[in-house]
Amino acid sequence: MISTSNLASPARRAFMGGAGRTVLSAAAVGLLANAAGFGSPAFAKAKAATSADVDVLNVALGLEHEAIGAYQIGAESGLLKPPALKLAVLFQSHHKGHRDALVATIGKLGGTALAAKTTAEYAADLGAAAIKTDLDVLKLAQKLELGAANAYLGVIPSFESRDLAQVSARLAADETMHWTALSGALGDMLPAQPLSFGA
Amino acid sequence: MPLRAAILFSALLTVAPPAVAGDAAHGQALWEAKCIACHALDANKVGPKHRGVYGREAGTAPGYSYSPALKASHIVWDAASLDMWLKGPRAFVPGTKMTFSLAQPQDRADVIAYLKSLSPAAD
Numbered sequence: 001m002i003s004t005s006n007l008a009s010p011a012r013r014a015f016m017g018g019a020g021r022t023v024l025s026a027a028a029v030g031l032l033a034n035a036a037g038f039g040s041p042a043f044a045k046a047k048a049a050t051s052a053d054v055d056v057l058n059v060a061l062g063l064e065h066e067a068i069g070a071y072q073i074g075a076e077s078g079l080l081k082p083p084a085l086k087l088a089v090l091f092q093s094h095h096k097g098h099r100d101a102l103v104a105t106i107g108k109l110g111g112t113a114l115a116a117k118t119t120a121e122y123a124a125d126l127g128a129a130a131i132k133t134d135l136d137v138l139k140l141a142q143k144l145e146l147g148a149a150n151a152y153l154g155v156i157p158s159f160e161s162r163d164l165a166q167v168s169a170r171l172a173a174d175e176t177m178h179w180t181a182l183s184g185a186l187g188d189m190l191p192a193q194p195l196s197f198g199a
Numbered sequence: 200m201p202l203r204a205a206i207l208f209s210a211l212l213t214v215a216p217p218a219v220a221g222d223a224a225h226g227q228a229l230w231e232a233k234c235i236a237c238h239a240l241d242a243n244k245v246g247p248k249h250r251g252v253y254g255r256e257a258g259t260a261p262g263y264s265y266s267p268a269l270k271a272s273h274i275v276w277d278a279a280s281l282d283m284w285l286k287g288p289r290a291f292v293p294g295t296k297m298t299f300s301l302a303q304p305q306d307r308a309d310v311i312a313y314l315k316s317l318s319p320a321a322d
């Protein structure tokens with residue numbers, strides 16, 4: 001529910017009033033934490049989010065929809081065997097948790113959650129026709145997880161709400177965990193240099 | 200002229216090409232690590248397809264649902280405008296859906312060089 005009251009000082013409201021931004025309820029911001037088990041003391045004092053933040057959350061939701069679709073394609077390909085299949089199903093469940101939290105939060109903030117494409121559409125977008133082996137599946141997942149980790153880190157400065165920025169960092173941590181596990185499964189070396197993630 | 204359009208027009212007049220030369224090969228590596236979550240070369244994803252973006256007018260990739268702000272911007276993507284865009288898309292075009300930025304000028308120049316390499320007809 002959009003609320004423009006009790007959230008910001010007059011000066012802050014004036015600052016955030018431009019460019020079509022709408023100040024949104026702090027309680028709604030906290031929903032993302034609660035919906036995905038992200039509860040932390042930080043969310044009890046969540047700062048105001050804006051409609052611009054909702055746009056960023058929808059970008060994140062698009063990434064989560066695609067990740068779920070990608071793992072579905074991989075799982076249904078018949079190319080993955082345990083333990084890789086088990087790993088893929090686990091990671092997909094993480095992305096479903098992210099998706100559910102984002103959808104709930106976008107709704108509570110008064111936005112419209114981006115709808116998922118069909119699995120067939122994701123297959124076309126991701127070039128699934130070229131996937132022939134289990135390594136191809138894992139490499140695709142690895143590439144998407146790296147991109148998602150960097151995307152979540154890269155959008156942190158865009159959030160008006162520091163609490164949503166923290167959530168983005170936590171989502172990035174999940175994606176980094178996935179990328180690291182997939183890199184291990186593929187036998188890839190970890191980055192030699194520090195600070196290899198993020199913009 | 201509406202205020203936002205005037206500000207954008209003014210910004211465009213003062214955009215200078217990036218000072219650093221780009222390395223397309225490194226730009227490809229950066230693109231694959233940082234842009235690929237939202238973009239593909241030949242398919243619209245969270246963001247629009249990138250093949251041919253250099254030299255294209257903003258908001259015109261077929262089949263992608265752009266923000267009204269970007270569609271109304273009439274920006275043509277070249278080295279200068281892409282540098283401003285990647286530096287801070289929401290500062291460059293308020294209201295755009297694009298949120299990701301590249302902080303380092305060299306990284307931006309490299310990615311731009313890569314995007315340009317995908318648009319051989321560009322200058």
